[in-house]
Amino acid sequence: MAIMFHRTRHIPLPLLIRMFFESNFLLLFGWIFFTFGSIIFCVFASISDFSDFVLSKDSPRTQAIIYKKEYANARENRVSIYAYHYKFQVEGQEYTGISYGYSSDYQVGNTATVIYKKGKPTYSRIENLRHKQFQPYFLLFIVIFPLIGGIILAIAIPKVFSKIRILREGTMGEATFSGMKPTNTTVNKQRVMKMSFHLQSGGKTYTIHHNTHQTHKFFTDKPLKVLFLPHQPEKALLINSLPGSPEISEQGTILTQYALFPAILYLLFPATCLFAYWLAFF
Structure with a gap:
């Protein structure tokens, strides 16, 4: 042609x-x-805890006071998740944060150990609790x-x-x-x-x-x-x-x-x- x-x-x-x-x-x-x-995926990623990748064993720690406890409108393995509001001080300045766990972890007025990012205390969580509602492995599904x-x-x-x-x-x-x-x-x-x-x-x-x-x-x-x-x-x-x-x-x-x-x-x-x-x- x-x-x-x-x-x-x-x-x-x-x-x-x-x-x-x-x-x-x-x-x-x-x-x-x-x-x-x-x-x-992004909705669940925004409420998944990646703090283990940000915080390490060498990250600074301090004591915090739990001043509020409330249901986080979330469940994991049919167990209710609660939000723990806490406040702590670093170099004389007060900071607040929220960590997530189960109802038996803490009560209002309890003292808890807080781990925070070095040089950025605004990023913190209660030790052995989560920074966000869910574990990141949930994202695999x-x-x-x-x-x-x-x-x-x-x-x-x-x-x-x-x-x-x-x-x-x-x-x-x-x-x-x-x-x-x-x-x-x-x-x-x-x-x-x-x-x-x-x-x-x-x-x-x-x-x-x-x-x-x-x-x-x-x-x-x-x-x-x-x-x-x-x-x-x-x-x-x-x-x-x-x-x-x-x-x-x-x-x-x-x-x-x-x-x-x-x-x-x-x-x-x-x-x-x-x-x-x-x-x-x-």
Whole structure:
């Protein structure tokens, strides 16, 4: 097949954004799973005790007075957790803090040994109690949710960069449908099909594949427009697989107009993740 054009084309920003969320049927699922999993993880991380990583055996200690005891609205292994409010002095200055334990640990008016961060007495806890409500090992059961989403994104996002390169540098051509077979994946109760297409370039025939549950967009007797790298024709991209199925002129210009809104709303996913982790750990 004759090459119609070969030039680096401009990719509209809204299309670029959408490619990172719509290029693969698993991408949006990965972002949703990672974002909501991260929120849940960060909520529990913010109330988990990491003081053993901050305080050491050499950290300074002093005596404190318990002046308030209250139920912390939390339970661990069906046992109620209580918050112990205490006050202590370091170099003549009074500080307060809260540690968490069980109802039998202390009573109001008791004296307790407090361990605090050297040079920062505002970070402290009662020795043998916790700085936050829960033990950090609890996070091992929760991290699985953002981990699954993260694995999906780690697999899918590099493929997006490959598609961007083809969209930016690819030559226009045509591919004909050659067959399809079912995969083990379903989306909205629809079977994902592995569709095959034949592409001719330089007198040779190349087979390209595309997985989709929207087979109606690709199942046709007519040739489909495709972009491929001239020196690597096996690296090809069906134009119909791009968000919005853009129209591309013979001169290589993307003619379809993409609106920044609502495409920009997709950025709320990574922004929410960053904000959640910042609140939890910084």
